[in-house]
Amino acid sequence: MYDKTKLKKQWADIFQPLFGYFSAWGIKPTYITFSGTAFIFLGCILLLNNQSVLAFVIFVMGGLCDALDGAYARATGQVTCFGGFCDSVIDRYNEFILVGCVLFYFRENELLYFFSFIFFLGITLMSYTRALFEKNDFFCPANPFEYLERGLLFLIFFVFGRLDLWLIVTAIGTHGFVAHRCFLFYRLAKVL
Numbered sequence: 001m002y003d004k005t006k007l008k009k010q011w012a013d014i015f016q017p018l019f020g021y022f023s024a025w026g027i028k029p030t031y032i033t034f035s036g037t038a039f040i041f042l043g044c045i046l047l048l049n050n051q052s053v054l055a056f057v058i059f060v061m062g063g064l065c066d067a068l069d070g071a072y073a074r075a076t077g078q079v080t081c082f083g084g085f086c087d088s089v090i091d092r093y094n095e096f097i098l099v100g101c102v103l104f105y106f107r108e109n110e111l112l113y114f115f116s117f118i119f120f121l122g123i124t125l126m127s128y129t130r131a132l133f134e135k136n137d138f139f140c141p142a143n144p145f146e147y148l149e150r151g152l153l154f155l156i157f158f159v160f161g162r163l164d165l166w167l168i169v170t171a172i173g174t175h176g177f178v179a180h181r182c183f184l185f186y187r188l189a190k191v192l
Helices: 004-024 029-048 052-075 081-105 110-135 147-159 163-191
Strands: none
Touching: 004 052, 029 052, 029 081, 052 081, 052 147, 081 110, 081 147, 081 163, 110 147, 110 163, 147 163
16 A cells, blocks of 8 residues: 555655745645646647647646645645635546546547446545545545546546546546445444
8 A cells, every 4th residue: 555645745845846936926725726627627628629739738737736736735834624625626626527528528439428427426436435434533545546546547548548448447446446445444334
């Protein structure tokens, strides 16, 4: 099992010099969060207009915004309860926009329509099961199909021109780890 907290710390260390500029310019973490959504939306428009190289660059920028907002908030003491809530909600919007874009891109393919539904269900249940773990004060381990990882997989499959496979692999993978979380929850709850 990899340590996501350690990964976040390393990420923040890499971008620490940039955070000073953000602070000097009066940029709030929420501005970065909403900029990420704008980039994701713009990337979708570019992808649907067959501008795949530019779309990839814009998607990367959107992903960087999403990865930087929380790190910047923690590094500069701007963490707020609402900021965390807003970031989490916006992350869901970003991902649903992205999957909707891929679904529209492959709109003629009935099998991918089915996998899009399975994908939407999987990402919803990933968030829901994590919330249930936290509600019951159980530790919820990280897995390779959480939000950040799904975004990285998207970029990898995008480079190879196989967003159809990204949709299928991620749809199946999320449900595999939802099942894993259900099993872990059962074991933890059984002890109590």
